[in-house]
Amino acid sequence: MKLATLKNGSRDGKLVVVSRDLTRCTDASFLAPTLQAALDDWQRIAPHLEALAESLETGAVPSERFHENDAHSPLPRAYQWADGSAYVNHVELVRKARGATMPESFWTDPLIYQGGSDSFLAPRDPIPLVDEAHGADMEGEVAVIVGDVPLGASVEQARDAIRLLMLVNDVSLRGLIPGELAKGFGFFQGKPSSAFSPVAVTPDELGEAWDGGKVHLPLSVDLNGKPFGRANAGIDMTFDFPQLIAHAAKTRPLAAGTIIGSGTVSNKLDGGPGKPVGEGGAGYSCIAEIRMIETIADGAPKTPFMRFGDTVRIEMKDTAGHSIFGAIEQTVQRHEA
Amino acid sequence: MKLATLKNGSRDGKLVVVSRDLTRCTDASFLAPTLQAALDDWQRIAPHLEALAESLETGAVPSERFHENDAHSPLPRAYQWADGSAYVNHVELVRKARGATMPESFWTDPLIYQGGSDSFLAPRDPIPLVDEAHGADMEGEVAVIVGDVPLGASVEQARDAIRLLMLVNDVSLRGLIPGELAKGFGFFQGKPSSAFSPVAVTPDELGEAWDGGKVHLPLSVDLNGKPFGRANAGIDMTFDFPQLIAHAAKTRPLAAGTIIGSGTVSNKLDGGPGKPVGEGGAGYSCIAEIRMIETIADGAPKTPFMRFGDTVRIEMKDTAGHSIFGAIEQTVQRHEA
Numbered sequence: 001m002k003l004a005t006l007k008n009g010s011r012d013g014k015l016v017v018v019s020r021d022l023t024r025c026t027d028a029s030f031l032a033p034t035l036q037a038a039l040d041d042w043q044r045i046a047p048h049l050e051a052l053a054e055s056l057e058t059g060a061v062p063s064e065r066f067h068e069n070d071a072h073s074p075l076p077r078a079y080q081w082a083d084g085s086a087y088v089n090h091v092e093l094v095r096k097a098r099g100a101t102m103p104e105s106f107w108t109d110p111l112i113y114q115g116g117s118d119s120f121l122a123p124r125d126p127i128p129l130v131d132e133a134h135g136a137d138m139e140g141e142v143a144v145i146v147g148d149v150p151l152g153a154s155v156e157q158a159r160d161a162i163r164l165l166m167l168v169n170d171v172s173l174r175g176l177i178p179g180e181l182a183k184g185f186g187f188f189q190g191k192p193s194s195a196f197s198p199v200a201v202t203p204d205e206l207g208e209a210w211d212g213g214k215v216h217l218p219l220s221v222d223l224n225g226k227p228f229g230r231a232n233a234g235i236d237m238t239f240d241f242p243q244l245i246a247h248a249a250k251t252r253p254l255a256a257g258t259i260i261g262s263g264t265v266s267n268k269l270d271g272g273p274g275k276p277v278g279e280g281g282a283g284y285s286c287i288a289e290i291r292m293i294e295t296i297a298d299g300a301p302k303t304p305f306m307r308f309g310d311t312v313r314i315e316m317k318d319t320a321g322h323s324i325f326g327a328i329e330q331t332v333q334r335h336e337a
Numbered sequence: 338m339k340l341a342t343l344k345n346g347s348r349d350g351k352l353v354v355v356s357r358d359l360t361r362c363t364d365a366s367f368l369a370p371t372l373q374a375a376l377d378d379w380q381r382i383a384p385h386l387e388a389l390a391e392s393l394e395t396g397a398v399p400s401e402r403f404h405e406n407d408a409h410s411p412l413p414r415a416y417q418w419a420d421g422s423a424y425v426n427h428v429e430l431v432r433k434a435r436g437a438t439m440p441e442s443f444w445t446d447p448l449i450y451q452g453g454s455d456s457f458l459a460p461r462d463p464i465p466l467v468d469e470a471h472g473a474d475m476e477g478e479v480a481v482i483v484g485d486v487p488l489g490a491s492v493e494q495a496r497d498a499i500r501l502l503m504l505v506n507d508v509s510l511r512g513l514i515p516g517e518l519a520k521g522f523g524f525f526q527g528k529p530s531s532a533f534s535p536v537a538v539t540p541d542e543l544g545e546a547w548d549g550g551k552v553h554l555p556l557s558v559d560l561n562g563k564p565f566g567r568a569n570a571g572i573d574m575t576f577d578f579p580q581l582i583a584h585a586a587k588t589r590p591l592a593a594g595t596i597i598g599s600g601t602v603s604n605k606l607d608g609g610p611g612k613p614v615g616e617g618g619a620g621y622s623c624i625a626e627i628r629m630i631e632t633i634a635d636g637a638p639k640t641p642f643m644r645f646g647d648t649v650r651i652e653m654k655d656t657a658g659h660s661i662f663g664a665i666e667q668t669v670q671r672h673e674a
Contacts, residue, residue: 109520128488
């Protein structure tokens with residue numbers, strides 16, 4: 001099934017079930033007022049939501065037109081957002097650009113950062129930016145929402161806890177990150193509010209593209225209306241979602257509604273850093289990556305980070321070309337205090 | 338007023354108002370079912386809670402005995418937990434112990450890390466520990482809960498957003514932290530679930546001990562029943578709460594219910610690292626700090642981190658000797674998968 005949260009003036013919005021083709025939706029708030037409420041009591045509520053989704057497909061319940069513009073992020077606020085760096089290729093490239101090698105352990109020990117989860121952007125909300133010098137960048141990613149995961153969970157327990165999948169724009173401020181990471185405690189100001197796709201889907205909606213750990217489909221990232229990234233999320237993902245979840249649960253439980261991200265989707269090409277979409281490559285899911293390639297090739301980056309008015313669109317289509325999650329589409333907007 | 342959340346089998350517990358002397362409480366769930374619900378609509382609900390608190394003091398409403406053992410952390414789960422390192426003395430000492438100097442900017446630019454907030458421990462819950470080699474340590478801190486803070490808030494706006502204060506045990510796994518921080522993305526496994534004091538209080542409950550930015554009272558930290566720390570939270574706090582909040586809100590808004598921590602409370606003595614309580618000093622609010630002092634003095638630490646069965650108690654008393662927030666009291670317990 002496919003679920004979304006419609007804006008209704010409240011902090012958590014209203015839960016709806018969305019049709020497979022994303023054209024219609026039906027109120028699900030009589031089953032659970034919010035997506036978090038459904039996740040809190042998933043075993044009991046999910047079967048009713050599934051039944052409602054079937055009724056929606058057959059036209060057996062009242063429905064209305066689904067507008068992606070009316071959607072919040074599926075969880076407008078969450079109790080946890082933890083983002084992995086599973087495409088180690090991406091990490092290696094970033095380091096290479098600044099002349100640093102990557103420890104071998106990065107291929108065997110997952111890297112995860114704790115993100116802010118109290119105030120996500122809606123998928124069509126502008127990205128508020130105080131200063132272009134902060135270096136706004138998109139990061140196109142896949143994420144899962146889990147149910148309760150016990151402390152010390154095995155990879156198999158982690159796999160069973162995956163409830164929903166969605167896309168993310170993990171907005172990053174590249175101008176602030178180096179100084180912040182140098183302080184040693186990770187990201188804070190460098191990672192402003194993220195946005196998620198209009199729709200979250202259960203794994204079965206992905207059919208054969210979901211193997212229980214990865215999504216084997218290309219992630220479309222367009223910058224200012226032009227194809228920028230088409231990297232396949234199933235390729236070069238060194239750690240799959242169950243491994244990332246188990247890593248996150250090593251010393252503490254994860255509560256239902258925790259969101260775990262894949263990190264920026266990134267594909268190698270013939271063991272190298274890949275090529276832009278315009279040159280027949282899979283392109284990039286963030287600007288930082290093409291800037292690294294440019295730096296490696298020419299000694300300096302030439303693609304600028306996002307400026308006021310720039311637009312990013314992140315979407316994933318199935319093999320028949322239909323959008324699975326709806327599209328994140330955001331414009332960078334000057335923030336006036 | 339003083340607020341607490343009683344365990345009732347639900348994820349968020351039940352909101353109660355607690356008497357000033359912490360002996361009695363009265364159900365407040367008819368005003369707001371949970372503390373988060375009260376924070377979400379504070380302007381409207383707080384006056385009713387204040388009125389109920391006054392009625393409780395005068396015996397005008399039914400009440401029951403308040404048992405700190407029955408309390409959850411005031412927010413059993415929260416949308417954000419961001420912890421500062423405002424006692425720069427503590428940071429400088431840690432670095433000194435490993436022979437590193439601290440950048441001068443640490444005295445002017447606050448350091449904050451993003452913590453996990455989905456599953457806090459209750460104030461009397463055991464601390465689950467998988468392996469003593471993880472090096473469990475307590476960190477005694479003060480924290481505030483804020484209302485909505487806009488992106489780019491001024492220090493004055495930040496000050497006005499402070500709703501409640503409480504104490505924290507920011508449990509840390511010292512054995513995991515060095516390796517984790519070396520990866521560059523901050524804490525994750527090294528910071529398991531934190532616990533908060535049984536009671537959260539509005540700033541006016543602190544009287545003259547609250548100057549709008551800091552709490553001018555000693556924080557009692559006892560390890561295995563013996564005084565370990567009596568550092569004054571109002572001394573050597575380089576950044577006060579409004580400054581920490583404004584720092585956190587520089588690139589994104591903070592949603593109501595966000596918890597901001599002070600970092601480990603730490604006092605200098607005559608410009609130096611202080612002395613144990615037993616030697617007439619203010620002592621330490623975490624074991625790591627005394628181990629640093631031991632390392633500086635003798636070349637090696639001698640106080641071990643917490644072992645299975647060890648107990649920590651964190652409390653703050655007013656000038657008349659009355660407990661303000663109730664006590665965090667936790668025993669380290671072996672976690673069996």
